[in-house]
Amino acid sequence: MKKKVFLILILAVVIVLVVVLVRRDKKVEAPKDALYLNWNSYETEQYSLQYPKDFSFSEEYHYQALGPGKGITGIAFTIPVILTKNTNLSKDTKLSIETIPNKEDCTPADFLSAPTVKEPLTENGIQILVAEQSEGAAGNRYDETVYVYPKCVAVRYFIHSTNIGNYTPGTVQEFDRAALLQAFTLIRASFQIHEKEAAI
Numbered sequence: 001m002k003k004k005v006f007l008i009l010i011l012a013v014v015i016v017l018v019v020v021l022v023r024r025d026k027k028v029e030a031p032k033d034a035l036y037l038n039w040n041s042y043e044t045e046q047y048s049l050q051y052p053k054d055f056s057f058s059e060e061y062h063y064q065a066l067g068p069g070k071g072i073t074g075i076a077f078t079i080p081v082i083l084t085k086n087t088n089l090s091k092d093t094k095l096s097i098e099t100i101p102n103k104e105d106c107t108p109a110d111f112l113s114a115p116t117v118k119e120p121l122t123e124n125g126i127q128i129l130v131a132e133q134s135e136g137a138a139g140n141r142y143d144e145t146v147y148v149y150p151k152c153v154a155v156r157y158f159i160h161s162t163n164i165g166n167y168t169p170g171t172v173q174e175f176d177r178a179a180l181l182q183a184f185t186l187i188r189a190s191f192q193i194h195e196k197e198a199a200i
Contacts, residue, residue, distance in 0.1 A: 039190075042075070047097065047153065050190040052183065054080040061096055063156070066113055074098035077187065079180070088167070089175035090140075090160035095184050097191070098154045106152035112144060126150060126193075139163045149193060157184050 039050040042057065051057065061076035076096040084091045100106055108115040108131030115131035122128070129148040134141065145157040164174050 042077075045194070046099070047191065047193045049097070049187060049192070051077045051095075051187050052080075054082070056080070061098075063096065063098055063111075066111075072098045072100060072111065079183075083175070083180070086171075087173050087175040088162045088164045089180070090162060092158075093160050093180070094158050095187055096156045096158065098156060100152040103152045105150075106148055106154070108146050108148055110152070111146045111148065111154050111156065115146070121147070139166050147188065151193070153193060155188050155191060157181070 038053060040053050040055075041050050042048065055077045057075060057077045059075050061074050063072040063074065064070075066072070074097050076094045078092065078094040079089075081091050083089060084093075098111065100110055103110075108117055108129055112131055112133045115133050118130040118132060120127055120129050126149065131146055131148075133144045136142070139162055141161050141163065143157075143159040143161075147155040149155070159177075159180065161175060164172060
């Protein structure tokens with residue numbers, strides 16, 4: 001009787017070990033759509049994307065930092081004001097989608113006045129040109145990154161912050177740049193140019 005019980009226990013242990021090993025080796029990945037649960041969707045004939053519900057968007061956006069006659073139209077997704085509370089992050093910080101019409105190929109220089117070009121990316125078989133630019137003036141800092149897609153469509157990260165040293169110590173905190181960039185990166189990861197339009 002004891003031998004039978006012992007064999008049953010050995011069998012049970014073996015079964016548990018097998019189950020544990022199978023579960024350990026099985027990779028469970030959350031579907032991409034789960035990352036955007038409760039996000040809003042935005043779509044035009046040319047592209048689509050998803051963005052957090054607490055971001056505001058404007059279809060009247062014009063980027064004008066390149067000077068007179070060089071404005072670029074597009075749409076902008078601006079961060080919620082709550083992200084700027086008690087920090088040095090300014091409320092005009094945004095991610096924008098910009099298009100230069102009637103032009104086949106663009107470079108970062110079409111979107112930034114003094115770009116520092118980075119290594120290009122290849123995502124889903126599409127080459128994306130990348131560049132950065134930073135400027136400071138009167139206690140303000142403007143950090144921009146552009147991702148230039150085919151057919152002169154670009155995603156711009158525009159981060160406006162102020163000099164933390166200009167505030168009374170303890171009254172304002174440095175904003176969480178990593179968290180902000182993560183949010184922008186998730187938005188850009190959802191960005192898709194419609195194949196039909198990209199082929200024109």
